[in-house]
Amino acid sequence: MQPFFAQFSMDFRYLIYEEANLFNTSFSDIFQQFDSDISFQLANQSPPFIHFENPGIQMVSINRNEGRSFQKKQIQEMYTRLRKHEIKNTILNKSEPYIKITVIKNQNLLNPTQQIEYFINQFGLIGSIKNADSEDVIIGRQEKLENYQGQLIFPNDIILKESERLISRIHCKIIFKDFFRKETSLLPLYQKTLYEFRLPFNIISKIQSYLEEPKDCYVQDIGSVFGTHIKVNRNYQAMKKYQQYSIGSETTIQILEIHNLGSEQKPKDQEFDRLISKLRNAKYKCSLQGLDLKHFDRTLLVDQSFDQILTNLKCYKIPFIVIKFGGSGVTDHNQNIFFAKDLSSVFSIGRGNENNVRINSNTISRKQTRFRFNLKENNWEIADGSQEKESANGTWMQLQTIQERDQKLESQFFPLKNQSEIKISEYILKVELFKGNQQEKTRLEFMKSFL
Secondary structure, X not given: OOOEEEEOOOOHHXXXXXXXXXXXXXXXXXXXXXXXXXXXXXXXXXXXXEEXXXXXXXXXXXXXXXXXXXXXXXXXXXXXXXXXXXXXXOOOOOOOOEEEEEEEEOOOOOOOOEEEEEEEEOOEEOXXXXXXXXOOEEEEOOOOEEOOXXXXXXXXXXXXXXXXXXXXXXXXXXXXHHHHOOOOOOOHHHHHHHHHHOOOHHHHHHHHHHHOOOOOEEEEEEOOOOOOEEEEOOOOEXXXXXXXXXXXXXXXXXXXXXXXXXXXXXXXXXXXXXXXXXXXXXXXXXXXXXOOHHHOOOOOOOOOOHHHHHHHXXXXXXXXXXXXXXXXOOOOOOEEEEEOOXXXXXXXXXXXXXXXXXXXXXXXXXXXXXXXXXXXXXXXXXXXXXXXXXXXXXXXXXXXXXXXXXXXXXXXXXXXXXXXXXXXXXXXXXXXXXXXXXXXXXXXXXXHOOO
16 A cells, blocks of 8 residues: 655645545544654544644655554554563673674764663663563663553663654664574574484584574564664675665665566567667656667657566666665656666766766765676675765665555564664664674684594
8 A cells, every 4th residue: 555645844734635535434543653643533524633743743654554553553562561570681791792782862973962882691681671571672762651451561672762753662673582592503404414414423513503593683673664774884785676775864765676687588689779768758757877878769659568668678688776766855756777788887876976876965975875786696786985985974774675664564684793883763773793702713713623
């Protein structure tokens, strides 16, 4: 279900009366956004009643989805059940593995207005006041609430206070159990193979230590409204369809389609040229990059949809990616299609005129972000800044996909590395992973242990 967006700077009452068909009058319901202070009463054949408690909110998404309230209740119940047994966790032993989370308020990291350090051991966050029955470290703005059983619950381990409701009550969580795992965990295929080999126990033990599942910790968004973001560094990382990135203060990058190389694709031919000529028609509202457009006429023939043309282009050995830019400083609101005809091409985004996509905003660096097709990995990749230095305000990947964000669903787990950075509204959470006295073996050290 696509949401309807209303800007509060407009005459909201006029918008609702003029677009009455946007509101389904077949049901009578009270919709109260879980993570904002705005409520809408949609009654059959009666004008909507709108109440604003927080005029600072700039945009609201109205989804005609009767199942949302049930889903919201499920999420709230999951993270607001009272813990049966109290956990006393007050001592940090630095000789054992632990995780350090440094919370910085204000995006200006050179002059932070607030900085607090938190520590996580195998039992959870040290000194947490949380009494909810959730084993992960929960992060959000709600200090306490009353659950459906009338019990007073402290749902969050880390509380991020702010007044504009850009942080959800229960926003995201850090899943840390695997990081502290002591037993060996192998994929079933590895377990079966090692069992069939019937090797000596000491050799099996060494192989298991090398093949075991990574001892990682993860971050997951819990269906928040404004998202949880992970910082992209200067090293390239894979891009996926329906991911969204944030650059500058309010500029977004949405990945709408990705085409990689395949075994049954064909080389460029005249039909490919005809498809590109069709896309040059203004009706399709798209911008093309990576091709010499002087060789493609602008045809007036419109006999296929945009999606049909993209499907046909996937038959060719020319990778492409479809990106939509939005927000502050964006002048081209068309869908942008980047073709990797030259597989060594690197596309750039930034404030400078030399970029493939120019964003006219003071919060965007001259060289903000770059992306390319990696032939070896057969995937599109993105990196922050230039090869020499990172951008001023960073490139941030939202954990939720576009669909997960619109439906307020939980995101997939994202592995955290040492020095990973998480952004939640104006807060930056820096993650440091400490192994204590344990030492990670390299492949060479592992092989030497057999000698």
